[in-house]
Every structure is written in structure tokens, then in C-alpha cells.
Amino acid sequence: MNRIKRLDESILVCVYYGLNGERLIRRGHKLATLLDCPLYILTVDSKPIDNFDAEKSGYIERWTQLADELQVEKFIICDNEKRPIQKVVADVAKKYGITQIIVGQSAQSRWEEITKGSFLNVLLKEVPFADFHIVAVKRPIEEEEYGTFEKGVRAYVIRDEENYKIVFTCPKVEYLEGIFFKEIGTDFDNGIFKFSYENKMNEVAIKEGFVSNPHLIHSILSPIH
Known part of the structure; x- marks a missing residue:
């Protein structure tokens, strides 16, 4: 019989395309397991999902499989999204009662809609009710493997x-x-x-x-x- 997860904590992992996505998800799962609370995954794209190229579709497929494997509460795909990413993250966080958010350190350069300032600072203003975990991206490994x-x-x-x-x-x-x-x-x-x-x-x-x-x-x- 499945245990009922705690509802006073809820974790959201924000992923974008790249090798770091799976690492972030697994980090979120480890934390959710320790806290015995729900885990959500979020990715945002300005294009409709039907227009994703092969590389993006591949990441979405892998993350979907990983979400099933880790029994994630919900994998949220916000496609065809015209709002700034911080607004989307804030709305999702409020909807699902998120208390902790995990993002990659290099997110501000990857999430193209954030053009000025620190992505983290922008998020802190939009989501003041959540704690943030910043996971460093191992760029040298990424470049070595795919450069x-x-x-x-x-x-x-x-x-x-x-x-x-x-x-x-x-x-x-x-x-x-x-x-x-x-x-x-x-x-x-x-x-x-x-x-x-x-x-x-x-x-x-x-x-x-x-x-x-x-x-x-x-x-x-x-x-x-």
C-alpha cells in the first residue's frame, strides 16, 4: 500500500534542454524522498510541443520516462507559452503549493526570456513563499561529451x-x-x-x-x- 505523502512540503524542479535536466530531476527526487513529499517537474517553451525539434522531443521523452520511473507527482509541460518564465514558475508554484524549487545555476543563460539580471533574483521576487536550491551545472563535462x-x-x-x-x-x-x-x-x-x-x-x-x-x-x- 502506498504511503500518503506529506503535504506541508512540495518540491518543483525546473528543467530546460540539456544534460543537466536529468541531474536536477534526480536531485529533486532525492530531496523529496528525504522529506517524504510530492515532487513536480516543470519545463517551459515558447513553441508548441508539436513544433519541437528532434533534440527537444528527445529530452521531453526521456524526462517523461524518468518521471514515471521515479513516480513523480506530475511532469508539467507549459508549451506555446508567451509569458515570461518567472510568471509561469510562480503560477505553477502557487497552483501546486510548492515550498521548494530546484533550478540549475546556469538557468539565466539558458532560459532565453530572462534577458536582464539574475534569474534567481527574478524568481525570488515572483515566488517569495518558496525556498530555492541552486544546483551547479557541470559545463566542462557537457562540453567534453557533446562539444x-x-x-x-x-x-x-x-x-x-x-x-x-x-x-x-x-x-x-x-x-x-x-x-x-x-x-x-x-x-x-x-x-x-x-x-x-x-x-x-x-x-x-x-x-x-x-x-x-x-x-x-x-x-x-x-x-x-
């Missing part, structure tokens, strides 16, 4: 005789869908292919359009054939 790759694009891996290759239009045969990050400065399709399988993010290396180590892909696609 040599182009922006991710939606891609598909399909069987090609005994190998597996990457294509960029939805195939009519069985496929594995994910996001391809191409190495900068190469004329070939070299890079990494990231995909979700069994509620986990996985990645395989791509060399000249083919999966370098196909064992994982084979175990997923081979039962279909």
Missing part, C-alpha cells in the same frame, strides 16, 4: 543484411528510433546514436553510417525478424 558533435537530429536504425545502419526518414521496415549526434567536421555519418529502451537511455557509436558494436541493437531488433 565535438552537431545538434542532434531524429534518426532510425534498421537492419541491413548482417549489419545495422542509420537512416533519417521513417522507414517502412522495423526500426529503432532515437537521436543522432554527428561528429563535427566529418563528411560521413560518424557519431553517436542515443535511444530509449526499457526506460533507460542507451547509445551506440556510428561509423560511416553503420552501428560499430551492434550487439545491443541486435538483441532489440532480432526478435522481430
